[in-house]
Amino acid sequence: MPLMDRRALFHRALLAGLGASLPAEALAAGLAAAAQPHWALALGDVEADISPRPLTRLHGRLPADLAGTLYRNGPALFRRGASAVNHWFDGDGLVRAFALRDGQARLAARFVDTPKRRIETAAGRIVQPGFATPARAGAQVASADDANAANTHVIAAGGRLLALWEAGSAFALDPATLATHGPVTLRPDLKAMPFLAHPKVEDSGRIWNIGLSGAAAYVYRLAANGRLEAGQLIRLPRASYCHDFTMTARHLIIVLQPWLHERASLPFASGMVWRPEQGTRVLVIDKDDLTRQRLFELPALFFFHLGDGWEEADGTIHFDGAFDGSPLFATETAPALVEGRYPRTERPLLRLISLHPDGRAQLRDAGITAEFPRHPGGYQGPRPTFHVGGYAPGRPFARSIGRWDWQAGHGTAHDFGAHQIVEEFVPAGRWLIGTSINLAARATELHVLAADHLADGPVASFRADVALPHSFHGSWVAA
Ligand SMILES: [Fe+2]
Numbered sequence: 001m002p003l004m005d006r007r008a009l010f011h012r013a014l015l016a017g018l019g020a021s022l023p024a025e026a027l028a029a030g031l032a033a034a035a036q037p038h039w040a041l042a043l044g045d046v047e048a049d050i051s052p053r054p055l056t057r058l059h060g061r062l063p064a065d066l067a068g069t070l071y072r073n074g075p076a077l078f079r080r081g082a083s084a085v086n087h088w089f090d091g092d093g094l095v096r097a098f099a100l101r102d103g104q105a106r107l108a109a110r111f112v113d114t115p116k117r118r119i120e121t122a123a124g125r126i127v128q129p130g131f132a133t134p135a136r137a138g139a140q141v142a143s144a145d146d147a148n149a150a151n152t153h154v155i156a157a158g159g160r161l162l163a164l165w166e167a168g169s170a171f172a173l174d175p176a177t178l179a180t181h182g183p184v185t186l187r188p189d190l191k192a193m194p195f196l197a198h199p200k201v202e203d204s205g206r207i208w209n210i211g212l213s214g215a216a217a218y219v220y221r222l223a224a225n226g227r228l229e230a231g232q233l234i235r236l237p238r239a240s241y242c243h244d245f246t247m248t249a250r251h252l253i254i255v256l257q258p259w260l261h262e263r264a265s266l267p268f269a270s271g272m273v274w275r276p277e278q279g280t281r282v283l284v285i286d287k288d289d290l291t292r293q294r295l296f297e298l299p300a301l302f303f304f305h306l307g308d309g310w311e312e313a314d315g316t317i318h319f320d321g322a323f324d325g326s327p328l329f330a331t332e333t334a335p336a337l338v339e340g341r342y343p344r345t346e347r348p349l350l351r352l353i354s355l356h357p358d359g360r361a362q363l364r365d366a367g368i369t370a371e372f373p374r375h376p377g378g379y380q381g382p383r384p385t386f387h388v389g390g391y392a393p394g395r396p397f398a399r400s401i402g403r404w405d406w407q408a409g410h411g412t413a414h415d416f417g418a419h420q421i422v423e424e425f426v427p428a429g430r431w432l433i434g435t436s437i438n439l440a441a442r443a444t445e446l447h448v449l450a451a452d453h454l455a456d457g458p459v460a461s462f463r464a465d466v467a468l469p470h471s472f473h474g475s476w477v478a479a
Contacts, residue, residue: 036340038439039395042421042470043337046076046094049178050109050466055098055446060460062103063431066448068478069175070098070426070433073154073163074471076111078338083125083136087269088334090130092117093151093171095163095178096468098435098446101479105446105462112150112163112171113180119146131167132269132335143192144168145183152197153473157207158226164197166212166243167268175477186220186228193218197473198244200308203378208247208287210254214261215239217254219290232290237281241272241327246319248309249379252285253319255353258300259327274327276300282353282361284317296361298353302327307373307385317355320385320406322348322371333396342396350387352406366404368411372424372473376451382407386432386451388422390415397421397470401434403454412455420445421470427451428476431459437467444468 075091078084085091096109111117116128119140129135129147141147148168155162162170162184169183169192185191194211201207205224210217215238221230240256247253258278263271280301286292302324309319328346336343350370354362370387382405390400390413399420404411416422416436425434425447432449444467447458 037342037395039342039397039421040340041437041439041442041467042397043078043088043091043340044467044469045079046109046111046468049111050096050107050468052106052108053465055105055107055462055464057105058445058461058463060448060458062100062105062448062460066428066431066433067101068428068476069100070428070435070446070474070476071154071156071161071175072096072098072423072435072471072474073112073151074469074473075149075151076109076469077117079126080120080123081125083127084338085126085130085133086267086335086338087130087132088337089151090133090149091151091469092120093149093163093165094468094471095154095161095173096435096471096474097175097178107444107446107464107466108178109468110173110178110180112173114148114150114171115140115146116149129266130268132267132330134267134270144194145192148183151472153475155199155201155207155475156477157222157224160226162226164195164199166197167194168192170195184226186222187231190218190228190231195220196242196245198305200245200247202249208252210242210245210252212236212242214264219252219285234285234290234293236283237295238278243304244306244321246306246309246321247287247379248311248317248319250287250311251309251317252287252290253306253309253317253355254283254285255301255303255306255321256281256283257302259302259330269330272327274302276326282355284355294355294359296355296359298361298363300325301351301363302330303348304330305371305373308375308379308383310379310381310383315357318352318382318406320350320352320366320373320404322373322387323351324348337396342394345393347391350385350389350404364406366406366411368402368404370402370404371398374424374426376427384451386425386427388424389413390422392418395421398423401425401432401449401454403451414449414454414457416447423471424473425449426474426476428478433476435471437470438463442467 076094199209306321350366388398402413
């Protein structure tokens with residue numbers, strides 16, 4: 001199907017969802033009265049932008065070779081008046097900047113100024129559709145970007161920040177002020193097209209990404225300055241939900257899990273069906289010729305996040321990821337979290353997928369729970385996987401940061417304790433930098449650890465005078 005037809009189909013699907021309003025409007029008022037679990041701070045509402053402010057140093061000293069800014073993004077407004085979104089993934093994106101310089105740390109944060117946020121601010125309630133939130137009376141949806149929460153990741157490219165969602169455009173932001181410039185249109189015919197929140201960046205700065213619509217994927221190749229170098233529509237063997245993809249130095253890898261997009265309906269998640277009997281298929285695509293493809297088969301897996309891939313001399317491809325046995329977290333847990341409930345438990349496991357030249361695909365378990373896998377730069381050879389973990393009964397979020405070595409088959413970790421919710425940590429040279437929510441202090445904290453000595457705990461920790469809700473992903477930008 002031609003690209004423009006795909007776009008028209010995608011936009012029609014969005015508009016069709018306008019009729020599907022739900023009466024779930026009394027949630028926020030109920031929340032105020034109900035006793036909240038201690039972890040509910042992770043889904044609290046931020047009512048306004050966070051003006052620049054210093055962080056208090058708790059202990060340690062910043063390494064002399066660590067200067068720059070940790071940018072992070074995540075949903076931070078879930079409720080307006082008596083209304084609430086239906087899912088953790090549908091809150092408004094708040095981009096946070098933790099700037100480190102001269103031994104000091106500072107914080108500022110601004111909401112991405114999206115059409116969704118403007119419309120809902122004017123309405124005083126949640127009306128726009130999202131991943132799992134239906135359109136309600138008063139919704140205005142002319143394109144995918146009217147549903148775009150810009151709340152999932154933030155990367156730097158071409159002197160700008162890009163706040164990312166997955167079913168619409170990146171939004172460009174000023175890295176100094178966090179002011180929103182607007183949606184990025186890479187080419188006029190690509191306006192408001194899907195653009196995943198997990199682009200992959202080569203050492204050269206070249207950026208690869210995909211956008212998905214049913215069983216079609218648009219493959220983007222961007223220069224380091226963020227300009228489009230090349231784009232191509234490819235057919236996929238099935239219409240899977242893909243939040244992330246991965247790559248090696250030579251290949252793009254799209255993991256097609258059996259959570260299938262069977263109906264063009266809104267909200268998007270309502271059209272997905274879990275078909276474990278159909279297994280997982282892994283599509284490997286030559287970066288130099290996107291028509292050169294191979295397909296591998298694995299048992300049913302569900303995932304949000306994959307680690308970076310690498311290849312051996314004989315062509316064997318390896319990559320890891322955080323894999324569940326079903327989409328239960330997406331369909332039941334994440335919606336309940338907005339209501340302060342944690343009804344079901346399924347923990348993602350760190351697993352390694354190996355794709356052999358003879359067509360065999362293998363799965364290996366690390367034997368640990370893990371999410372948010374991150375790697376040092378480069379797609380050459382095995383590298384450690386940094387991840388969050390330490391999931392405990394009765395709470396939905398991680399409390400430790402870990403490092404796993406697939407070659408040695410073991411890992412190390414630092415446990416921040418039961419009073420901390422640990423968010424994604426990002427490699428920054430010899431260091432690992434990330435944030436947590438200290439539930440006892442009711443404050444967001446920033447920590448720096450030595451990547452080779454995680455178990456020693458932070459070399460420096462800072463605390464903000466505010467508690468920001470749980471963020472998803474971010475990038476370290478060295479000064
Ligand atoms: Fe993600």
